[in-house]
Amino acid sequence: MPPREGVYGLLAEFNTPSELVHATEMAHRAGYRRMECYTPYPVEQAAEALRFHKTRVPLLCLLGGLCGLTTGALLEIWVNVWGYPLNIRAMPLFFFFFDFVCWPLGGVWHDCAEWIAAAVSSAVQCAKLCEWSNDG
Amino acid sequence: MATKGPVPEIVDPMTDPRTGEYAVIAPGHTFKSVTQKIAGIVLTSNTPVAWMGGLFLAATVALGVVIAVTWLVLKGVGIWGITIPGAWGFAIINFVWWIGIGHAGTLISAILLLFKQTWRNSINRFAEAMTIFAVVCAGMFPLLHIGRPWLGYWLLPYPNSMNVWPQFRSPLAWDVFAVSTYATISVVFWYIGMVPDLGTLRDRAKLPLAKYVYGILSLGWRGSTRHWIRYESASLLLAGLSTPLVLSVHTTISFDFAVAAMAGWHTTIFPPYFVAGAVYSGFAMVLTLAIPIRKFYHLEDLVTLRHLDNMAKVMLATGSIVAYGYGMEVFMSWYSASHWEFFMMWNRMFGPMGWAYWILILTNIAIPLTTLWSRKLRVNVGYLFFLSFVVNIGMWFERFVIVVTSLYRDYLPSSWGTYRATKWDYMLFIGTWGLFTTLFLLFARLAPMIPMSEIRMMLPQTKVRPGGADAEVVTQEAL
Numbered sequence: 001m002p003p004r005e006g007v008y009g010l011l012a013e014f015n016t017p018s019e020l021v022h023a024t025e026m027a028h029r030a031g032y033r034r035m036e037c038y039t040p041y042p043v044e045q046a047a048e049a050l051r052f053h054k055t056r057v058p059l060l061c062l063l064g065g066l067c068g069l070t071t072g073a074l075l076e077i078w079v080n081v082w083g084y085p086l087n088i089r090a091m092p093l094f095f096f097f098f099d100f101v102c103w104p105l106g107g108v109w110h111d112c113a114e115w116i117a118a119a120v121s122s123a124v125q126c127a128k129l130c131e132w133s134n135d136g
Numbered sequence: 137m138a139t140k141g142p143v144p145e146i147v148d149p150m151t152d153p154r155t156g157e158y159a160v161i162a163p164g165h166t167f168k169s170v171t172q173k174i175a176g177i178v179l180t181s182n183t184p185v186a187w188m189g190g191l192f193l194a195a196t197v198a199l200g201v202v203i204a205v206t207w208l209v210l211k212g213v214g215i216w217g218i219t220i221p222g223a224w225g226f227a228i229i230n231f232v233w234w235i236g237i238g239h240a241g242t243l244i245s246a247i248l249l250l251f252k253q254t255w256r257n258s259i260n261r262f263a264e265a266m267t268i269f270a271v272v273c274a275g276m277f278p279l280l281h282i283g284r285p286w287l288g289y290w291l292l293p294y295p296n297s298m299n300v301w302p303q304f305r306s307p308l309a310w311d312v313f314a315v316s317t318y319a320t321i322s323v324v325f326w327y328i329g330m331v332p333d334l335g336t337l338r339d340r341a342k343l344p345l346a347k348y349v350y351g352i353l354s355l356g357w358r359g360s361t362r363h364w365i366r367y368e369s370a371s372l373l374l375a376g377l378s379t380p381l382v383l384s385v386h387t388t389i390s391f392d393f394a395v396a397a398m399a400g401w402h403t404t405i406f407p408p409y410f411v412a413g414a415v416y417s418g419f420a421m422v423l424t425l426a427i428p429i430r431k432f433y434h435l436e437d438l439v440t441l442r443h444l445d446n447m448a449k450v451m452l453a454t455g456s457i458v459a460y461g462y463g464m465e466v467f468m469s470w471y472s473a474s475h476w477e478f479f480m481m482w483n484r485m486f487g488p489m490g491w492a493y494w495i496l497i498l499t500n501i502a503i504p505l506t507t508l509w510s511r512k513l514r515v516n517v518g519y520l521f522f523l524s525f526v527v528n529i530g531m532w533f534e535r536f537v538i539v540v541t542s543l544y545r546d547y548l549p550s551s552w553g554t555y556r557a558t559k560w561d562y563m564l565f566i567g568t569w570g571l572f573t574t575l576f577l578l579f580a581r582l583a584p585m586i587p588m589s590e591i592r593m594m595l596p597q598t599k600v601r602p603g604g605a606d607a608e609v610v611t612q613e614a615l
Binding site: 016017018021036037038039040041042043045046047050052053055057058061065075076079080083084086088091 | 167171293299300301302303304305306336358359360361362364365366367368369370373377589590592593597598599600601602
């Protein structure tokens, strides 16, 4: 392949971040678009001068997180409610979900969740008892 | 004071004359000097003799893990001192202790990043490494404690021919996920943070092998602005993901205790008190590591007295929360009017293992919380080094007291027993110190201990002045 004719690109070296940012800004104003800056540490102003200060990293991260959350929650729901339901001190089968949401918030919230769950489960059991006694 | 006239001002290059605060990094550094200093530790061909000696010693101690685990696998957990009712013993004590130590690394790397505490830049890399190695040591214990470690994968939810699944309403199952998430995030955060520095090492390495390995590990890092912007946003997101972990991992571990209906365990104060204790012991461990390292590698310019002072302040704050926790435990055992709680606390203080409680009060409360108020002592390197050991001993005894004194005097006096750790317990525990030190020494030799790019950002030369007008002045400073 024959070498490409003409100017392929231009390279300039600067001693300070201020000079780099200034030059980038000027080049952008002059209409140059296919540019890149190389620095030994992040220079936000250079990114602004290049008009590149938004990335899709947060979006990808959010999508990944939502996928993980959905998969994890579905797995837990399936295992605890359908796959392998265990009766542990008559707690509702979806009980783990309270903990799942509450554990970062500390013990107090855990207790609140437990009380609510216990109230719900005892109400359900009362209803069942009533049913049985009606049958009998 | 009766002195007249201008008082001669003491000019300490390490203090800021305007605020009297210690400087975060010593003045006079340039991009080049920072890079040379940090990359030089890794890329030098002269391995320090003391490092070799340290590694030999640490690896010898770590052999204890190999021997103890081999014997354990051959004979079973009966070789440990665990009995009924004292079924948790050293394994759980050491697990909680090591996991707690890791918490300071995550606090430094995640929460202090979100709060824009730039002083953390000097210590975050090795604090994160400390987290990972502490989790390695911690994770071993519950896995061995299950008795048949080769069946450890049963803890994970996977389809199997027995149709058995984990019980997601048990805190012991949350532990599996809390610790494995913690380990994953810590490794990812540590590695992503290291990529630009690995790029620097790749560019500076002379040995072909080093060039090759750092080249692969640096993932094609070129330091372009687009790379940096993506890198920065990934770091922020990882910090956001790690922040809840600082609180949740030890909260979940405290639930292992708090959810059990055992006197001394069944209390809602456990989550905050465990988290504070974790950060307390973690900062003590950062000091244990930072003080010899800054001395040995002459990093006093980058890990300054300001860092030590700040870490000591964090210890003072978290130690006070821990002290409040101890106080509350005693108060609640009386205020609950529960016979069992009252007996538990009496037995904890004056029972056959009461000595452990008083060691805990002495090392966690009496020594640190009386002395750390003094700035002179907070910047006294020798004293801090001593204190970091004291606090770590204290935090180990805290877990010992919680695990042992509640279990060996349970509700049924006929089942009361005692707890005596065996030589295998000690061998495994001391072996993990060796393992931790070995991993840390390898890290110090093979990876940049202090993040170069973040230190460069803290230098005054990085300030962008509008228009590039006074560039001349800056050029002078930079060179």
